Amino acid sequence: MTALIEIRDVSHTFDTDGGPLHVLDHLNIAIEEGGFTAVVGPSGCGKSTLTRLVSGLMKPDKGEVWLHGEQVRGPRSTVGMAFQNPVLLEWRTILDNVILPLEIVPNKLSKAQRAERARFLLDLVGLAGFEDKKPSELSGGMRQRASLCRALVHKPDVLILDEPFGALDAFTREDLWHTMHKVKAEEPFTGLLITHDLRESIFLADQIVVMSGRPAHAQYVMDVPYNGPRALDDLYTPASAERLNILRHQIQVAQGRAPAEAEAAQ
Structure with missing residues (x-):
């Protein structure tokens, strides 16, 4: 496979009232086309800056930053984003909330085709029958x-x-987590996940990047072999337990609470 996303020697600094805040320092990450990379690390280490x-x-x-072999110089319509706060528009139905990007991103779909596309995805994630509900009528997980x-x-x-x-x-x-595997099988994409949950990173990703320091x-980069859809029981195998321990150690290293001598994942 080839790298669809490349972060090449990226450094970034924010200007603040207290002076320059160095966030990223010569960061290099490559994400293969169709791959799923999780980025973990202590709060404030620049993970969300990376997504932007x-x-x-x-x-x-x-x-x-390169995408599809082209340098990223502005927002791209080929990128979708989801956050911890779903930020659904309360005055629109769930169906109309899902359709919203199709009203913004140039496309040739008719109004009926847009609704069909949205209904397909809602059914895929288990929300068939909730199309006409408002966000306030749904649970946090449903939103x-x-x-x-x-x-x-x-x-x-x-x-x-x-x-998210x-x-x-x-x-x-x-x-x-199970829904994400189902969605990726039906709607292939290249994924970049920011998370504080190490189990989540092991369950969803095929590559885990531990970010450290300020900037x-x-x-540390860990490869997680992907051999088809995963089950929660897979998190309790000896291999997963070893990966979890290595990641925990690397987080402790990032926080300055342990020496940097982690072994490579097997």
């Missing part, structure tokens, strides 16, 4: 499913997920 750079909402001070549909409705090549399941209870979060760099 990849999506084209910000430009790096130094270095380059996040609708947000995921909205991010995918225009068939983006890249899906950026910035802690962080505010949900454990049962709903695990259910949505942050890619401290």
